[in-house]
Amino acid sequence: MIYQVVVKSSEGHEITIDLCDTEEQMQRITVGQLTEKIVERLPYTEDECRLIFAGMQLELTKLLSEYGIQNNSCIHLFNSVLRLDLPVLWWKFIVYCLFIWIPISCQ
Template identity: 45%
Template sequence: MGKIYQVIVIGLNGENMTIDLCNTEEQMKAMTVLQLKNKLGERLPGRAGKSVDNIRLIFTTDGLDDDERTLVSYGVQHKSAIQMVIKVPGGVQL
């Protein structure tokens, strides 16, 4: 059996989730931010996981804001740690 490429996502309460991304280096190079968000959405309870638009990921000091970019273009590698925050609605409606 081959290597399983993974990232560690640090969740809302500081808990670590290991997310299996793929099985080959080629798949890892093609993995997008949106694909990671979808995998996270499957693991999140309740409303947080229903909309991947509410998930924001941060790697080192960079926000992974472009869903179409690959993870490796941000420098993410096997076993990288990524911080997750959930955007909450708020503010004043006019």
């Protein structure tokens, strides 16, 4: 039997990760090992992965079993790094200057 977990990201990705073949192996898998498998399949780095299960943020050094994660458990993945879309921010700055800041400074 293959032990798996389902990972759902905040960006809409949903993947199934194969973890191991036996219950004994499942008891020894860490959150860090799961994160490595996620990074292989999704466009994230290990530093960007924030995993949530049953309302708790998972720590890399702890075992999945410590959180009660079992075969076919669903784990939520959030990107922990804020990515700034610079072109959008630049245009917002220009609009701010043209419509708010410049008219105020002209009064």
